[in-house]
Amino acid sequence: MTDAFRTRAIRAGLNTNTDWGAVIPPLSLSSAYRRADPGQPGTFDYARTSNPNRCLLADALADLENATGAVVTCSGMAAIDLLLHDRPHGARILCSHDAYGGTRRLLDARAAGGRFSVHYIDTSDLDAVARALETPASLLLLETPSNPRLRISDIKAVAALCKTAGTELAVDNTVLSPVLQQPLALGADYSVQSITKLLNGHSDMVGGVVCTADAQALERLTWWANCAGTGAAAFDSYMALRGLRTLPLRAKAQCESAGEIATRLAADPRIGTVDYPGLTSHPGHEIACDQQSGFGQLISFDIADPDIDPLQVVQSFKIFTLAQSLGGVESLANIPASMTHASMTPQARAEAGIGDTLIRLSIGLEASEDLIADLDQALEAARLSAPVS
Structure with a gap:
């Protein structure tokens, strides 16, 4: 945790308001934004697609994760589900066997509906990971430290195995946040987390985020978040940005x-x-x-x-x-x-x-x-x- 990181967190979104010169960005609750031309939307058009507070929060989180961009969702579970939207039908999904109970509930429910198959493995055991990747898989969802047993998986080593196998790697970084762990720098394709927890830190909002260094992946995730309507509300984004600074x-x-x-x-x-x-x-x-x-x-x-x-x-x-x-x-x-x-x-x-x-x-x-x-x-x-x- 460096002093430069502290500065970036505290300065997130400050002095960005050009209308009134507000130091702290104001809350924008509007659901619709005026157009000058029917065929040409402005920076903001409709709040499901984007809103000023969500964009400021996404930019701040992408900066702290050293990502190309971030998609902020209405909950941590929505962020995990966002990673699943464009997986091929019948895809094979791997997940840490001791992941958060809600993550397993979501994966099991999607698998029971025939969307994909899910297989749980001990991701702290590299031999078990290597064996699981011998069969093609679309995504490995790695939780480290795991919740609640706090098992540690070697992100760099697992990322290397996934790259060789052609499997995307997403790391659930909820327990630590980017201030304590940088999954993308260690080779992960995605860093996903519940903003509700350490990122916001005040137990007064619900949200999630997916960060990625891949511009094409970011475009797909953004499209799906708008299509499915899973983006975070303006007020929750405002509260999270406030919490992020400390x-x-x-x-x-x-x-x-x-x-x-x-x-x-x-x-x-x-x-x-x-x-x-x-x-x-x-x-x-x-x-x-x-x-x-x-x-x-x-x-x-x-x-x-x-x-x-x-x-x-x-x-x-x-x-x-x-x-x-x-x-x-x-x-x-x-x-x-x-x-x-x-x-x-x-x-x-x-x-x-x-x-x-x-x-x-x-x-x-x-x-x-x-x-x-x-x-x-x-x-x-x-x-x-x-x-x-």
Whole structure:
């Protein structure tokens, strides 16, 4: 994370208003834009196609991702779906086996309708990736770090395998954002993410984005977003651009707190496995050090003490809020098996290592010592509430 990146994030969209000289670009809620000539639209014509706030946000995100351009959508899932629109009928799609539950739900639903076939693989295992690519595939959707087990896949190595196989590579960069990871620079064809999360950072809008360095791919994605009507609304784009300006500062502080909390959890005898790439014990630590400029704000851990019920833990928090999201300024907790990944079959959750005792934390901007104290009291409260055997 460089000072130049901080400057680019903060300056995004500033001083672009030529009508009134507004430093912060104003919100434009108009759905239609006046034409001087019936046969010739102006810069903006109809808000489904584009609007000033969405364009400013797209330009800012493309700049931060070092992309040719970006298409901003109404949600993160819409961004992933946008990548699927022009895949040939019957195409073969590959995806990380431990991807976000909503991603698997979308792919499974499209596959069940006969649109394409989908195959899940452990993308942290390069041999498994190579075997999967022996059969032609249209797209590999790679999630790294994965949600919720935070497995690390080697983007550069997977990109090389995909290039040899003639398969496009899309990296879900939601957990880290471009401030901590640059998928396109590592060889990916697309960087896709939920703007709702770390990019916006304030849990007050919903959106997604697909970035690419390929001008022809950008043109196709833009056409489909207009055709399907999946572009982001002006207000959501306005809010996201506001949040984006503090992204480097937020991410730095959240990474620091997450590292402290993960270290404390790893030393707690009540806790089993702690998933955090910043720990040297994490199997993907070295790759994360190579391809990331920070380890992120997500932590997952299993409960080892049989007398502690994970449900009691998350219901005993006083600072952490039990909710389904991540990346905001507020700290959140959830049980993936019954919340974010509940749509997966029990077998799929077992294959991805998402057990019933797994708790996922999204670390916000509260003081790390307060969050550690909250974790400690919640674990103790859950232990004391356990029935006497």
